[in-house]
Amino acid sequence: MKTNVNAVVGIQWGDEGKGRIVDYLAQDAEIVIRFQGGDNAGHTVVNDLGKFGLHILPSGVFNKNTMNIVSAGTVVNFETMKEEMDAIKEKTGIKLENVFIDVRAHLIMPYHKDLDGAEEGKRSEGAKIGTTKRGVGPCYTDKAARSGIRAGDLLDEKFLKARLEALLPKKNRELEYYGLKPYTLDELLALCAKWKEEFGSHIIDSVPVVRKAVEEGKKILLEGQLGIMRDNDWGIYPYTTSSNPTASGACNGAGIPPKAINKVYGVIKCYSSSVGGGPFMTELFDETGDKLRTIGAEYGVTTGRPRRVGWFDAVASDYSCYMNGITDLALTKLDILDTFEKIKVCTGYMIDGKEYHYLPETRLQEKAQPIYMEVDGWMEDTTKARKWEELPKKAQDYILLIEKLLKTHITYVSVGPERDQLIVR
Numbered sequence: 001m002k003t004n005v006n007a008v009v010g011i012q013w014g015d016e017g018k019g020r021i022v023d024y025l026a027q028d029a030e031i032v033i034r035f036q037g038g039d040n041a042g043h044t045v046v047n048d049l050g051k052f053g054l055h056i057l058p059s060g061v062f063n064k065n066t067m068n069i070v071s072a073g074t075v076v077n078f079e080t081m082k083e084e085m086d087a088i089k090e091k092t093g094i095k096l097e098n099v100f101i102d103v104r105a106h107l108i109m110p111y112h113k114d115l116d117g118a119e120e121g122k123r124s125e126g127a128k129i130g131t132t133k134r135g136v137g138p139c140y141t142d143k144a145a146r147s148g149i150r151a152g153d154l155l156d157e158k159f160l161k162a163r164l165e166a167l168l169p170k171k172n173r174e175l176e177y178y179g180l181k182p183y184t185l186d187e188l189l190a191l192c193a194k195w196k197e198e199f200g201s202h203i204i205d206s207v208p209v210v211r212k213a214v215e216e217g218k219k220i221l222l223e224g225q226l227g228i229m230r231d232n233d234w235g236i237y238p239y240t241t242s243s244n245p246t247a248s249g250a251c252n253g254a255g256i257p258p259k260a261i262n263k264v265y266g267v268i269k270c271y272s273s274s275v276g277g278g279p280f281m282t283e284l285f286d287e288t289g290d291k292l293r294t295i296g297a298e299y300g301v302t303t304g305r306p307r308r309v310g311w312f313d314a315v316a317s318d319y320s321c322y323m324n325g326i327t328d329l330a331l332t333k334l335d336i337l338d339t340f341e342k343i344k345v346c347t348g349y350m351i352d353g354k355e356y357h358y359l360p361e362t363r364l365q366e367k368a369q370p371i372y373m374e375v376d377g378w379m380e381d382t383t384k385a386r387k388w389e390e391l392p393k394k395a396q397d398y399i400l401l402i403e404k405l406l407k408t409h410i411t412y413v414s415v416g417p418e419r420d421q422l423i424v425r
Contacts, residue, residue: 003260005220007250010227011266011320013236013274014245015300015307017332017414018267019045022059022223024412024422025265029221031213032060033206035253036073036243037225038108038136039080046417049092056081058223061088061096069206072104073243073253075139076151077113078195101199102206102255103152110191111171111183112138118178140242142167151203154196157189164188207255214260222250222261228320229274236362239278247324266326266408268317269333270398273307275300279365282310282346296336311344311372314405319359321408330412331399334391335421340377343398346370347405375401382415388425391415 006025010016023045026032039055046052047062056076060066070076085096112135119138142148147167153160164185172182213220224245229235231244243249247264251257271292274280284292289309292298298307320326337343349356349368356368378394385391391399391413403410413423 002217003214003262004217005214005222005256005260006263006265007222007247007261008265008267009224009245009247009250009324011268011317011324011326012227012272013229013280014226015273015275016227016267016269019054019059020332020414020417021265021267021330021412022221023047023062024419025221026060026063026066028219029060029066030218031067031069031210031220032058032223033069033071033220033254034058034074034223035071035250036245037241038075038134038139039077040134040136047419052088055084057084057099060221061099062094064094064098066098068099070101070105071206071254072102073249075106075108075136076101077108077135078199082198100202100204100206101151103150103203105151106139106143106148107151108135108139109149111175114180115174118180137242154192155200155203160192161189210255214256222254224250228323229316234323236278236365239276263327264325265328265330266321266324267330267332270312270331270337272310272313273298275305275307279362279368280308280310281349281365281368282313282370283308284310292336296333311346312402313346314402315346315348315357316359318406321406326408328411329406329408330414331402331410332414334395334413335382335415337377338380338382341379342374343377344372344374345401347373383421385415385423388423
């Protein structure tokens with residue numbers, strides 16, 4: 001079977017610039033599938049139509065010839081999706097008739113958001129996970145507990161009513177425990193009826209469509225959110241998301257067999273950033289960190305929160321490349337380092353007096369001190385470069401150093417947010 005399936009994954013803590021890479025690759029894709037996560041993180045896309053913050057919609061929505069699927073591995077807030085679609089329609093005139101939701105995708109209900117905020121509020125300061133309070137975690141909890149509502153349930157009112165009648169008493173007890181207002185069956189049924197009216201024609205069983213496309217060798221792009229450091233199994237647990245933003249998670253979430261994936265594109269920034277709690281070994285708390293955050297506009301797409309920033313962590317990124325089976329790397333935001341005289345790269349950690357050159361589990365990461373190597377910056381503008389040869393020699397050296405440390409080819413180098421500010425090697 002000849003396949004043409006590519007996956008795009010983040011190999012840091014999220015916010016690596018996946019949106020601009022998916023937007024670039026989606027110009028040539030026939031199907032783009034969002035395979036996990038909810039509206040708790042966003043992709044910034046800049047194209048000839050403008051600048052957009054996408055939270056749940058796949059980044060292929062701007063290509064009218066591309067089918068976009070929000071798949072079974074996701075959790076969907078239809079209120080957010082409608083706001084997002086309406087904003088794009090108003091700004092671009094695109095009708096977005098090419099967006100579909102798999103029947104198996106779980107729905108973020110109002111009580112999920114209520115409980116998310118209440119549970120985070122109960123945690124002590126040092127134990128806070130850093131949730132965006134969008135209801136994503138509680139929705140995935142219900143999915144695992146087999147008490148969730150799925151998109152396809154909206155299409156069968158009798159079945160939906162029976163599901164809500166069964167789960168609502170328990171949910172209301174949880175809400176009342178936190179002093180929150182309970183929900184009635186009628187108001188939830190009314191909300192679901194509204195969602196059905198708005199999205200019912202977009203809810204499909206994606207398996208026959210995707211399988212046919214895979215077997216016919218159509219160009220399929222798999223898009224996740226966040227990065228492997230937020231993976232529920234292999235990330236910095238418990239400061240993680242509730243799903244698997246990895247290449248293996250892409251197969252599961254999109255309903256595609258592992259052998260069908262042709263290439264896995266890993267997206268990395270030329271420095272590091274993180275939103276939320278947990279260990280972040282190269283974090284900078286000084287003027288250099290402030291400069292990185294300001295020039296890089298490091299503020300969350302979804303929350304607006306200032307991101308934690310630091311130097312590039314080659315140890316964590318090497319781990320990520322291995323775990324995802326990365327075939328090609330896309331290095332983003334090279335231009336942000338244009339005015340730094342000296343640049344550091346983390347090549348190891350010191351933990352309890354012992355040197356580590358692999359990524360240990362979360363408990364040890366909490367105690368890790370970075371071991372750095374320092375290189376000269378290039379102190380030149382890279383934003384106008386469109387070919388490898390047009391980059392400053394020291395910028396080339398920095399890229400090749402990362403490539404050597406990660407043992408993976410850097411195929412794309414981003415020198416700005418615009419579509420054409422991308423160098424292909």
